[in-house]
Amino acid sequence: MSPRGTSPTIVDVAREAGVSIKTVSRVLNHEPGVHETTRDQVLKVVEALRYRPKQSARSLAGGRSFLIGLLYYDPSANFVGSVQQGATLRCRELGYHLVVESLHNDAPDLRQQIDRMVMALRPDGMILTPPLCDNPEVLAALRDSGTPCVLMSPERDIRSVPSVRMDDVHAAEEITNLLLSLGHRHIAFIKGPPDQSASAARYQGFVNALQAHDLQPDPELVQPGNFTFASGRDAAHKLLSGRQRPTAVFASNDDMALGVLAAAHRLGLNVPNELSVAGFDDSPTAALVWPPLTTVRQPVVEMARMAVEMLVTGPRNAVSAPVDETDLHRVLPHELVVRDSTRAR
Amino acid sequence: MSPRGTSPTIVDVAREAGVSIKTVSRVLNHEPGVHETTRDQVLKVVEALRYRPKQSARSLAGGRSFLIGLLYYDPSANFVGSVQQGATLRCRELGYHLVVESLHNDAPDLRQQIDRMVMALRPDGMILTPPLCDNPEVLAALRDSGTPCVLMSPERDIRSVPSVRMDDVHAAEEITNLLLSLGHRHIAFIKGPPDQSASAARYQGFVNALQAHDLQPDPELVQPGNFTFASGRDAAHKLLSGRQRPTAVFASNDDMALGVLAAAHRLGLNVPNELSVAGFDDSPTAALVWPPLTTVRQPVVEMARMAVEMLVTGPRNAVSAPVDETDLHRVLPHELVVRDSTRAR
DNA sequence: CTGAAAGCGCTTACAG
DNA sequence: CTGAAAGCGCTTACAG
Incomplete structure (x- = not known):
């Protein structure tokens, strides 16, 4: 043995x-x-x-490696941790294994690195996380090699390339609705970087919710940001020392919301009594700060399970009926996480 | 192609x-x-x-899989993220690939899960992270299968099983020395859970540093904790509302230090002006809170690189001289990260 | 429902 | 310095 x-x-x-x-x-x-x-x-x-x-014998004879590849960029992102969690579990259930590769999105030899992995291991499928899933070079390398892929939360869907994502627009609507239901009418919004589609989607959700209540976003209460702690803190400083202070701030990700918290602390503003703050992502830190952050949890673990499943039970096992595009692009339900950083005004 | x-x-x-x-x-x-x-x-x-x-052909014929396994438990731990970062990079340089498996430390079929992976993939080596690297069942399964292992930061070293770690004692000494050099004499310490050897090591370092300055730890200023945010917050409440308030708190990990920060905020104590706070680990959050936390960075990426290297260039390539035990247990240098949560009193 | 043969693409002894 | 042969442990057609 x-x-x-x-x-x-x-x-x-x-x-x-x-x-x-x-x-x-x-x-x-x-x-x-x-x-x-x-x-x-x-x-x-x-x-x-x-x-x-023995996997090597099976692979050599049968042409299937029972390996799923996971390509990712930012090792510190808790997103990747959850992806792996879901992916390895589903792989185990299906008799597969997960091979991971940390890549630099702008490495000069990116193509070569991918080719090397694909040629050596012949993974039966590949999971791509942002920002790699939006990198044309990566996509091209994988397409040329004939490796099936699933994109996790890509900027935009690509025809005939499977993807899994959550609904940013709806989630942002829900957060905004929560703040509205708490009586807030002066709600500030801190945007993400313009080059990320999630930024636009979350802002859209914010606007949708306001309009459903016959409200319009106040231009002075909408600040630019770039998903970093510092940008959230700076935006909050502007917002909170402006002539008309908001009673709630919706930062479109958690890192920026933490920046808002820090700014409020410095200005001596009590959260949530004097200011409600909401984030987006449910990062590990969100539950560890004071007060714990109201936010939205992406169903990342489930998304990863789904990605593995689409890869394994995909083209091979599917009846060869014309593939349904809607089946190719799955949207999984998110979860509103209401904690102590939001309160009725 | x-x-x-x-x-x-x-x-x-x-x-x-x-x-x-x-x-x-x-x-x-x-x-x-x-x-x-x-x-x-x-x-x-x-x-x-x-x-x-093709890896499968090489593996079948040559008996080497060019695969390194990484077994881990807590997916949220940023520790694992850094391990993967270092491991995949070194693997790439050496022509290997990293297969990851997320395991429950107390799963009833743990042994079976490991056997399955080992028998199917025949990884050339396995990297174990806490707490799996201290689990006798895991160790036994791998020993029986003959798979070479490297333990990352195990509780205690095992004869003839390679390991990589940092020096907790020295690091804690350095943090304490920093606080002492800032003029603090009433330094509180929040301990980790007694069943983790790092807890004892860090406390030992704290005591060593004090004694080198002819000081003794004040029993009232030494609080129990268990490495969680809540335990740090509670310990801080006791310390800060006691009759003799410390001017500095050394929490033996970052999560607890964040708890101290939260408690101080609630009590209206300004950090670092009225209280210095230091942590341990350099978690991602440590740099994102206000004020940014002084802490110690584990050389995790380097440790992982080293682990891969020991596995790949290990027994096979080594001259068959009797193995040196000290070569088997490597200690890598850490880094003191001084930020804004500590100040001269 | 079951099997004998060929072959996947390499490396390992073994020769020369 | 180089090569012909055997074999690693499975799966894929192909028969019966």
């Missing part, structure tokens, strides 16, 4: 079970057309010998 | 270069004893055909 000693092979199982290796293979791969008695017998021997087929 | 079409094989390269596949193999594996002219010719063809050996 030691892989470095003499672990059993399919031949051992076949001999012990009194069948051919082909039959053992059939049982192991859940192929139909094996007599139940035979199947049971084989499974018993497999169990007794603690036999596990 | 498309792996799903007809990618070149070693036979193609051999034919094109006018040599045997054995010679191609020699060149690819940097084996000695190939004429320089032959080598150049082969490499030229390899380049032209964009040939990459």
Whole structure:
């Protein structure tokens, strides 16, 4: 049973079970057309010998590696952590394994790095996270290699390339509705960087919710930001020392919301009594600050599970009916996380 | 060049270069004893055909998978993110790939999960992070399978099992020395959970530094904690409302230090003017709070690089001299990160 | 429902 | 310095 000693092979199982290796293979791969008695017998021997087929042999002979690749850029992002969590779990259930590669989005030899991985490992599918899933070079390399991909939260969907995402617009609407329902009417909004589609989507949700209440965003209460702590803090300083102070701030991500919290503390403003603050992302820090942040949790773990599933049970197993575009682009439900940083005014 | 079409094989390269596949193999594996002219010719063809050996074939024939496994438990830990960062980079340099598996430390089928991975993939080595690297069941499974391991920051070193760590004692001494040099004499300490060796080590460093200044820890200023935000906040409440308030608090990890910050804010205590606070770990949040936290950065990325290296250039390539125990247990230098939460009293 | 043969693409001894 | 042969442990057609 030691892989470095003499672990059993399919031949051992076949001999012990009194069948051919082909039959053992059939049982192991859940192929139909094996007599139940035979199947049971084989499974018993497999169990007794603690036999596990060797991935390299399966891969070489069958052309499937049982490997899913995960390409990511920012190692510190908790997003990636959750992706892996969901992906490795689903992989395990499906008999696959996850190979990860940390790439620089602007590395000069990006293409070569990807080619090397694809050629060596032949992963059966690849999961791409932002910003790599929006990098044309990455997409091209993978397309040329014929590796199936799923994009996680890409900037925009690509025809015929599967993707998984959440609904930023609706989530931002919900946060805004929460603040409105708490009685807030002067709600500030801190935007994300203009080159990220999530920024526009979240702002759109904010506007939608206001308009549904016959309100318009106050231009003075809408500040630019770039998803960093510092940009949130600076925007908050402007907002909170302006002539008409908002009673609530919706920062379109958590890092900026933390900046708002810091600015409020410095200005001696009590959150949530004098100012409500909401974020977006449910970063690990969001629950650790004072007061804990009201925010939106992306269903990242579920998205990753879904991505693996689309890859594994994808083109190969699907009936070859014309693929439905809506099936290709999945939207998973998010979750509003109401904590102590928001309060009725 | 498309792996799903007809990618070149070693036979193609051999034919094109006018040599045997054995010679191609020699060149690819940097084996000695190939004429320089032959080598150049082969490499030229390899380049032209964009040939990459297929891992599954190499693995099946050669008994090496070129895969390093990473087993981890807590997906949210930024520790794991840094480990992967370092590990994938070093793997790439060495022609290896990293397979990750998220495991529950107390899963009933833990052994089975590990066996499955080891038997299927036959990784050439495995990196274990806390708390898995201290789990006897995990260690036993890997030992039985003959898979070489490196433990990252294990509770305690195991004879003949390689490990990589930092020096908690020294790091804690340095933080304490910093506070002492800022003029603090009433320094509180918040401990970690007693069942983690890092807790004891950090406290030891704290005591060492005090004693080197002819000081003794004040029992009233030493509080228990368990490395959580809440425990740090509670400990701080006690410390800061006691009859003799410390001028500085050394929380033995960042999460607890954040708790101290929160408690100070609530009590209206200005950090760092009225209270200095130091943490340990340099978590991502440490730089994002107000004021930014003075702390210690573990050399996690470097530790992971080292772990991969020990695995790859380990037993196989090492001269078979008796293994030096000190070579087996590496200690990498940490870094003091002085930010704004500490100030001269 | 079951099996014998061929082959996936490399590396390992073994020769020369 | 170079090569012909065997074999790693499976799966894929193809038969029966």
